[in-house]
Amino acid sequence: MGDIASLILKRLGLGLITLLIISIIIFFMVELLPGDIAQAVLGQGATEENLAALREQMGLNDPAILRYFQWLGGALTGDFGESVVTGERVSAVISDRFVNTLFLAAYAAVIAVPFAITLGVIVALLRNTLFDRVANVLTLTSISSPEFFLGYILILYLAVKAQMFPAIASLSGDLSLGELLNRTFLPALTLVLVVTAHMMRMTRAAIINLLASPYIEMARLKGTPPWKVIVRHALPNAWAPIINVVALNLAYLITGVVLVEVVFVYPGIGQSLVDAVSKRDFPVVQACCLIFAATFILLNLAADVGAILTNPRLRHPK
């Protein structure tokens, strides 16, 4: 097991380096955005003196590199500075919303991952049958339709016509868990529809890929029933690619949900990112981007570790 621990540490170190590089890119990309932040904050009517004073106050006259390190130092301690629009602490603005986003992502993932993998196993078992084709067509349709379109369709049928779920996922302070799940069901379902196809098709492909292996033929010649051949003999060896795709989709659930949030008026981090970009609220933009990057890196790390842990050769060295 010592090998695995050192491997994880190595990956974690690489992840941190990646994150550092990304932070540099984020900071200087925001820096490159055209226009003057002071001007944007104060509006057209501001006088030269006011602008100069604000620039001085915000430290905009310092060299970029100095400001980068100041920002990075703050970010390391969880301090992303103040919003230039509202003057609130960025961390305070973002943290609530990030929790909301995580909640929605977890809600969707808890449904989507088991559903997609089970469906993938079933279509692998019933490969080239009508069921396989129908499942393929439906999941592909859902992945190729835009999310906002799917969202509106669901609102139309499940909220407006059937009136089963609320169309707007607004959150207020003290909702019971049941109420919360009910309110956020439609956005979660939209996300489930978006991510299922990818994971299901990967599960199917990874399993079918293994069906020509000698040990699968051996299992068949031992009289193992077909479902057991798939579940017991093929699936344990197919985890590595499946886990990778699951991780990518989980990352997408956190970082790619802006449209869904807008459609359902859900107070997630994606919305605040869009708002911040349009208002040139650069500390918020930088913080959001950094959080997204960290999410991707962490989930990929988890996928790597998961793939290692499912490989008996690495779990049980000679």
Add this chain to the structure above:
Amino acid sequence: MTDTSAIAPGLKKQVLLEIKDLKIEGYTGETWVPIIKGVDLTLHRGEVMGLIGESGAGKSTIGAAAMGYARDGTRIVEGSSIEFDGIELTTSTEADKRALRGSRIAYVAQSAAASFNPAHKLIDQHTEAPLQYRIQKRVEAQEDAIQLYERLRLPNPEEIGFRYPHQVSGGQLQRAMTAMAMSCRPDLIIFDEPTTALDVTTQIEVLAAIRDIVDQFNTAAIYITHDLAVVAQMADTIKVLLKGEEVEEAPTEEMLKSPKEDYTKSLWAVRSFERPQKERPKNATPLISVQNVDASYTGGAKVLDDVSFDIHEGMTVAVVGESGSGKSTTARVITGLLPPSNGQVLFKGEPLPPKYTDRTKDQLRQAQMIYQMADTALNPKVRISEIIGRPAQFYSGLKGTALKSRVDELLDLIELEPSKYYDRFPPELSGGQKQRIGIARALAAEPSFIICDEVTSALDQLVAEGILKLLDRLQKELNLAYMFITHDLATVRAIADEVVVMQHGKVVEQGPKTEMFTPPHHPYTDLLLSSVPEMDPNWLTTLLEERGVDNVGESANV
């Protein structure tokens, strides 16, 4: 568990499996092509039948069909009959056939390493069938497995089952697979080339174990192999197959003594090729001289330890040893793919740079390689003309018509008609033809020295013979030196001038072939030589008596 050996002798002649007019078709190129063209087979209880033939003869297909199983892309043609103990398998439902598999008919695959599921412990795979058929409870099944491991003389029978396949050696895996086949005490076991992938020394222990256990339980078996000497040890009767048709069938002794058909006779005679042995020229500088080479793969233990030998111009040096003895690593050091950690390689007395990237084009062209698996060594998407043409272009700078005529010349050399093969792709060729293309590619660089890494071990005996003859002719015409890596001592006997025996990364013995094949030998050489199966059906019995059953294979004292 019933003791089947208690069955009265009269019952032994009861028919267990009767195959009549078996026809199987395979799907290739959008049409169904016959693979098996009407084979009959009758197997009695407790009888062992050897199926023998070249690859493509349909041996494995018949073996699978005996379980009512048609591999993906094949189908059993209507009108065939496979009757197992009164049950007609061709008309049974899938569920009925599945109920027989594992419980009454079991299968032992060619490569145990690939046929054990890497994700599960051996014993869990072993107990799968007994649990499936509710013959035993898990604990009972595990105890039974341990007993079987003991009977098959696996080391640490108590513990070995709880390992994963990658933690167990090839020979042990093959025995564990035989134990697994025995788990439900089947009436019939299909052995599909169970020892082909093993070293000769390991092969013996597996053969002895299989024969023992089949005897003990009076199990009937179909033993599929292409190795005559092996089948002679195992089978009561032998059936010879050629291209999906039966050639002849007879009891083992009779078949070995007086084969009737010409094809069978040609199989028997195939190891007859031998070329005269050459002597080292006196006082000449060796073409290649490997001097005190140590080597290891990144961070690993030493794979080569103080390896030294010379190869002279126009001569063939055979390097023999079991897998893992460092034969191929030595080849990698010579070609510069793996720089040695110590020692050097001389070419005509001049040291070669250790890394191939530091060698000049002229140094690179001198040493070429031919690989074991011609299938994977040739790019399937590249035309033959380009495969052979590229080294000719790279080393000799040939272009246009000069290049084309050079490729034609090379194809002529390897006895393939240029106009027919020039524009074809590797997958369209047979195994032997692909290996010839591999040879032509090596020749295209105009080398003085070729490393042949197990070039004939993936080929059928007749085809292998053709390749050996071709290599011999080329050596005479072009004065080539060969380093011939092999584990097959029959090949060594046929073509070598000198022999280098390797074990655990060291050279244990070397010298001219005649000396190596006459005693006294180094004990390891002796073990290798005596482990090669002979045609005599009593060979294994005699050998086991001489050495003792516990002193074969990995456990042999050297």
